Amino acid sequence: MGIGTSVLLKMNAEKVLSQLGVEAEVDATDISTALRADSPAQIVLCTPELSPQLEGIRAEVISVENVFDLNELSQKLEKSLL
């Protein structure tokens, strides 16, 4: 599940991160991968419906309401990273 939406989020996250000058590796994964204890992620981006399922993981969870809004993504990532 989430193959389409997570890839769209990944593409836009990569676009915004490069605009912010942040070097990052971004992967689109399913929720079970994001929940794995050995997940190396510093930040997990998801839609608000999925964020409750990600509570308690080591990574910072950022929920994105509008996947197509580069400003929202940029503001949230900037707040977290810069």
Added chain:
Amino acid sequence: MASPSLSDFIAPDAITFGEFGSFLTASEAAGELLVSSGLVVSGYVDEITEIIQKHGPYMVIAPGIAIVHGRPSGSVLKTGASVVIDSTGVISGNEKNDPVKVVLAISAKNDAEHLQMLKSIAELFNQPGMVEKMANCSSSGEVLNLISINLQ
């Protein structure tokens, strides 16, 4: 040759308009268009239904628009997309992004085509106001024209 744009992935008869009453009905209609266009077999529509019922309306990823799909399974024959437009809008339960006026159903036969299609979808809908513009179209020709003038 230029890389294919979203309009190359949408089969000519895979755009429809109507009042669907519910998000599930609109999503199934989008899935049925993939079937009638020969992109997927009918089991794919059941997968779309199942994903929505099981995981809720997470696929409503921006105000007014949902991107629905089944699994990248044996149900997929070809990479493509269909469009359902309900200018009244349907309620998915995704409060921030309801009402849904545009439902895009996608099917992907391989990773390369899948990525190309999603890239094209992002390029189009990253443009502010695009969902509303598409919701206001009243013919397939208008939709295809909107896509082609907004994507290089």
